[in-house]
Each structure stands twice: as structure tokens, then as C-alpha cells.
Amino acid sequence: MGKYKGMGLKDALGWLFSLVMVLSLVSCQKEIGYDVLIVGGSASGTTAGLQASRMGANTLIVEETPWLGGMLTSAGVSAIDGNYKLPSGLFGEFRDSLVAHYGSAEALKTGWVSNVLFEPSVGNAIFQRMAKAEKHLSVWHNAKFLSAEKTMKGWAVTVKKDGEKQVIQTKVLIDATELGDVAKYCGVKYDIGMEARAISGEEIAPEEANDIIQDLTYVMILKDYGVDKTISKPASYDPSFFYCTAQSDNCTDPKPGQVLWSADQMIRYGQLPNNKYMINWPIEGNDYYVNIIEMDDDARAEALEKAKQFSLCYLYYLQTELGFSTFDLADDEFPTVDKFPFIPYHRESRRIHGLVRFNVNHVSKPFDQAEALYRTGIAVGDYPIDHHHNRYPEWETLPDLHFYPVPSYNLPLGALIPKDVEGLIVGEKSISVSNLLNGSTRLQPVVLQIGQAAGVLAALAVKMSVNPSEVPVRMVQQQLLENDAYLMPYVDVTKQDASFKAVQRIGATGIIKGKGQNVGWENLTFFYPDSMLTAQEFKDGLSDIYPGITFDFAGHVVTVEEVLQLVNHLSSEADSTANVALAEALWAESSFGVFGLQEVITRAQCAVILDRMVDPFSNVPINHSGQFLND
Numbered sequence: 001m002g003k004y005k006g007m008g009l010k011d012a013l014g015w016l017f018s019l020v021m022v023l024s025l026v027s028c029q030k031e032i033g034y035d036v037l038i039v040g041g042s043a044s045g046t047t048a049g050l051q052a053s054r055m056g057a058n059t060l061i062v063e064e065t066p067w068l069g070g071m072l073t074s075a076g077v078s079a080i081d082g083n084y085k086l087p088s089g090l091f092g093e094f095r096d097s098l099v100a101h102y103g104s105a106e107a108l109k110t111g112w113v114s115n116v117l118f119e120p121s122v123g124n125a126i127f128q129r130m131a132k133a134e135k136h137l138s139v140w141h142n143a144k145f146l147s148a149e150k151t152m153k154g155w156a157v158t159v160k161k162d163g164e165k166q167v168i169q170t171k172v173l174i175d176a177t178e179l180g181d182v183a184k185y186c187g188v189k190y191d192i193g194m195e196a197r198a199i200s201g202e203e204i205a206p207e208e209a210n211d212i213i214q215d216l217t218y219v220m221i222l223k224d225y226g227v228d229k230t231i232s233k234p235a236s237y238d239p240s241f242f243y244c245t246a247q248s249d250n251c252t253d254p255k256p257g258q259v260l261w262s263a264d265q266m267i268r269y270g271q272l273p274n275n276k277y278m279i280n281w282p283i284e285g286n287d288y289y290v291n292i293i294e295m296d297d298d299a300r301a302e303a304l305e306k307a308k309q310f311s312l313c314y315l316y317y318l319q320t321e322l323g324f325s326t327f328d329l330a331d332d333e334f335p336t337v338d339k340f341p342f343i344p345y346h347r348e349s350r351r352i353h354g355l356v357r358f359n360v361n362h363v364s365k366p367f368d369q370a371e372a373l374y375r376t377g378i379a380v381g382d383y384p385i386d387h388h389h390n391r392y393p394e395w396e397t398l399p400d401l402h403f404y405p406v407p408s409y410n411l412p413l414g415a416l417i418p419k420d421v422e423g424l425i426v427g428e429k430s431i432s433v434s435n436l437l438n439g440s441t442r443l444q445p446v447v448l449q450i451g452q453a454a455g456v457l458a459a460l461a462v463k464m465s466v467n468p469s470e471v472p473v474r475m476v477q478q479q480l481l482e483n484d485a486y487l488m489p490y491v492d493v494t495k496q497d498a499s500f501k502a503v504q505r506i507g508a509t510g511i512i513k514g515k516g517q518n519v520g521w522e523n524l525t526f527f528y529p530d531s532m533l534t535a536q537e538f539k540d541g542l543s544d545i546y547p548g549i550t551f552d553f554a555g556h557v558v559t560v561e562e563v564l565q566l567v568n569h570l571s572s573e574a575d576s577t578a579n580v581a582l583a584e585a586l587w588a589e590s591s592f593g594v595f596g597l598q599e600v601i602t603r604a605q606c607a608v609i610l611d612r613m614v615d616p617f618s619n620v621p622i623n624h625s626g627q628f629l630n631d
Helices: 009-028 043-054 089-102 120-132 181-185 263-268 297-321 360-364 444-464 473-482 500-509 535-545 560-570 576-589 603-613
Strands: 030-039 059-062 137-140 143-151 154-161 164-175 220-224 276-279 327-329 377-381 402-404 409-412 424-426 515-519 522-526
Touching: 030 043, 030 154, 030 444, 043 059, 043 089, 043 120, 043 137, 043 444, 059 143, 059 164, 089 120, 089 444, 143 164, 143 181, 164 181, 164 444, 181 424, 220 297, 276 297, 297 327, 360 409, 377 444, 377 473, 409 444, 424 444, 444 473, 473 500, 500 603, 560 576, 560 603, 576 603
Parallel strands: 030 059, 030 164, 059 137, 164 424
Antiparallel strands: 143 154, 154 164, 220 276, 220 327, 377 409, 515 522
8 A cells, every 4th residue: 555554444544534525625616717806796896897897808706795886785875975076987877877767867866965865776786787788797696705815827716605615716806895805815914093194194194093993884774664663672772872863852962063953854864765764874873883894704793783783773763762653674675684784884994005005185285295196096086084983982082084175086096906915906995095085085986986997907907918016007097088987087077078088188197287176065176178278387287297398488378389389399200280280170079169370278278189199198108106107
């Protein structure tokens, strides 16, 4: 028996039994290959899968629940916050699908927290329909991530589907989980909680770092049944937690600055179509503080059950104290035994160390930073910084971040790419962003766009046979533009405008810059397409991308002829006569009106000429920090 000579019968039988068990285990682990594997059918995971598959990448989404859409659907947060004037890419497509389902945009304005409210089950049905329409996309539901190992060609990822382990070989892996669990397993460095002011450089950050995250919420979708539906009193019920959730004689000590709405206004906050109500009430409602990020599965389940019971206590309070006895959990939304969503609403996650770290300063003053991250934008957002900390026991010690105003902004590509782990892209709320700014980038429209950008990046990496970090920034941005996405958050040049793509591309170079403003509750950025272009701002923008250029303008404002002379200067082989003819054709194509060389040029007109005749967007590449890579 060779090496087994002298082995006792008992030992030999034991060895043979172990060998059989190993071989049996290996045989049970089926192997299958995909170009792109997305762990998590979350908001970003769903759009990543749709986009990567539309670009021809053989793509798989593995998701633990039976639904797609994450926080929008599986968590029940079916009220979209922000981006009403920025319907970028797949977010816009999803919103259009909601309009088509309910009959009009007005039909979505059922509550006052949002202009886009819908039933979670409808959102899931739309995402499922979109996924099934893609021939290159597969979805595994009820599948749990177990492990990921780096290979020569990508990753070997083990998942458990329907009780059976399967190994998936993939070229590019995307972490679209709610808490960044895949990134942690793969060895990505990350942060949890608030950075110190000295680290982030944000003036509103705390003096010292902490590990405090935002409250989570077990959202409830209620329905008015018209008859008494009061539930049994929960064992942990304490009404004092909710005394100041609405106007009440019991609310004798509201928190500073807290608005007390009437009970009727409170319940209509998240009113949905078809006589349903989303209960995700931030004012002493069903927000719940617990940090489960680093817990194991069992500890997480135990902690989340307490969060769910807290929401039940709130339901009981609504029924017995505020007069909503006919309201109860909807029986036609979630196919769960307890009628609760599949998952809670996680507002915060691990935040990876990416190629760049996006923070409040990049948003508030994008053109004054050492890193010109605005040039690398792949998603746009316009929601203020909104943190939920009222259920944290020492909430008063934290910065006041309730609707802290910022201009609208774009989010950089490098925030999705881990600094030290190749072949992995990170989405959802685990991107490389400061804790404070996460209070805006966590919102649904932004996360949907993050997923779309992740899908573009993954598909291009596969097509080019390179790591995601090696895909040119401009290539990702151009692909997004071709898929109706925004790179720059301009509200005054819409996708319907003939100059939209040119303005987006030139804006992303910084040659012509927009201006952010806070208008009431709105955070907006304007390009001012019909305004004249001043010589000084044009010189400043040109000097960044063409540092050696010397070109003088005759007056305070720039004329069409001067821009065409500049085009000749930048394109030494250009035919000046042909350029004039091309410019005149562009005027007609863009509906700019009468063409004249001595006319003062507008910002949009200049963007169109530069984009078509010089194409600085494509011809002068950038790195992930937004620096130009001039020859």
C-alpha cells in the first residue's frame, strides 16, 4: 500500500472516509463562470447588473431576498428623495416606469416627503421586469455570499443557493451589499463612524473621531382597513419613546428645533398610492439606534429583531394614542410572515478607502480643492446632508446635520474603486466618502447612479481585459453619457437640449464652470447656457487644461470669431474656412439662431464649438483625482 503501509485498519478506514467526504463536498460545489458578479440585488446592485449586461457582459446578481431594489423595495423606503430635476440614467428610467405604471407624474405625489412615492411591490416588479429583459443578465434569489478568493483571472466566489454551495468564477466582482460585507472579506480597508475634523478637513466634522453611525429603521407599510386593527400590546412597549412624534399633550419637552406636526400631517408624510402609508418617520418615530456592522449573522439577527419590535411598539402607539386604530401592516406588500420588509433601512455602512475620498469640501467648493474631483463625476445628487441620530443616547453631543445645505454635486469615479484590492468595485453606501457626506450620497437616486457607473466600469474592464482601476475615466463617463446619464448636475440644460452632451463634457473639463446655489429647499447648479462668456473666466478655464496657451481676447466678453481663432490655434492643421462652415452648421443643428462671427458667444454655444472642433474631453485624459495628463 506504499505510503499507507503499516497503517492500522481503523486509521485506513478513517482516512478513506475523510477522502470520500472531501470528494463529496467538492462535487456538491458546482462551478460556473461570469464576466461580472454582483453580490447584492440592492439599489446599486440592480442597476449595476442592468448596465453591465446591456454592454454585453455576462452578468450575475446574487441576492439573499426574493426581491430586487434594496432600500427602494426590500426595505420599504419607497419615497425617492431628491434629483427631481436630474433624472439621470437608470434612475430616470425607473422613475419613468413608475409614471407609466400609475398613469402620470402627478399620481406619484401622494405624500409630502417626496414627489415620487410608490408601493414597494410595484418597484420590485419594475426591477424584475427590467432584469428579465436583459439576455446577458441572470439573477439568483435566496443566495447568500460565503467567501471570495482572488485568482489569476479574477475571483472565485462561493455562495449558498437553496442550501447548496456553488463556486462562481468571475472576472470582476462588485460589492453591492448593504453593509460592505464583501469588501471586508476581500481585505479592503474601511472606516466606520465619523472622522475627526483634522482628518476630513470638514469644518462641520467633530473634533474627535467616533464609531457612531446613523439610526436604522424597520420601515412599515400600513394600510387603512376601515375597521379596528389594533394589535396586541408589545411586551417592550413604552409610550414615552414616542410622546413627541406629533402634537400631543404628552409632549412636554421636545428636542431643540424639533417641529411638532399634527398626527394627520405625520401619517400623510409617506402616503403611498392605493390607500397605503410608508412609516419611516424621523421625529421620535421608528428610527432605532444600533450598530450591527461588525456583528456576525446571529448577533445581527438578534439586534434587528429588537429594531423590528421597536417599530411594532410605534405602530401600537399610532393605533392607541394618535387615533389610527384602523391602520395595520399591509397584507399585500411584502410576502413575509410578519408583513415587514425583508430588510431594515440601513443609512450607513462600512466606507472603503478608495482611490479618492469624497467629502463635504469637494461638494461645497468643488473648484477650490487640490483634487478636481468634479472632473471625474459619474453620478449627480442634490439632496442636503441629512443625518438621523436622534435615537443615539448622546445625540446632543453630535454635529447638527439635519438638512445641512450644500450645492448639487457630482460624485467621483475613484470613490467606487478600492485603493489596495484589484478586480473589485464597491457600490451602495460603502463607497469612499466621508461620514458626513454620506448623509447625502446615501439617497436612492445617487445610489442607483453609483450602481450604473459600477456596471459601466465592470463591463469596460472585462472588454479591455484590465483592472477597473486601469479603465480611463473619460471612457466611463462617455459611456454613461451615451446611456442618458448626467456627469454634471446642471438643471438648466436638460437631456432634451441639443447641447446637453457638449455642455456635460465641457463642464467636466472645467473650461466653462457652472455655479451652485441654494434656492429655498433646493440645492441647484446652473450652467447659464444663454449667458455671455467673459474673457477672464474663459482664460482661467483654458489655462488649467492648456497651461502653455497664450491667447488674448479683445474685450470683456468673447465673440464667435475669437473662439474660432482659438480653435485654429489649438488645432494647428485646422482649415479656418472649414471651421466657420462647421460652426454655422452647428448653429442650425443646435437651434442657436442667426450665426454671426462678430456676435457675442454664449456659454452653451462655446461649449458646442469646443466639444465638436477640439474635443478636450477626449483628447486630454485625466486621472482619478481630476488632474490632466497632458503630454
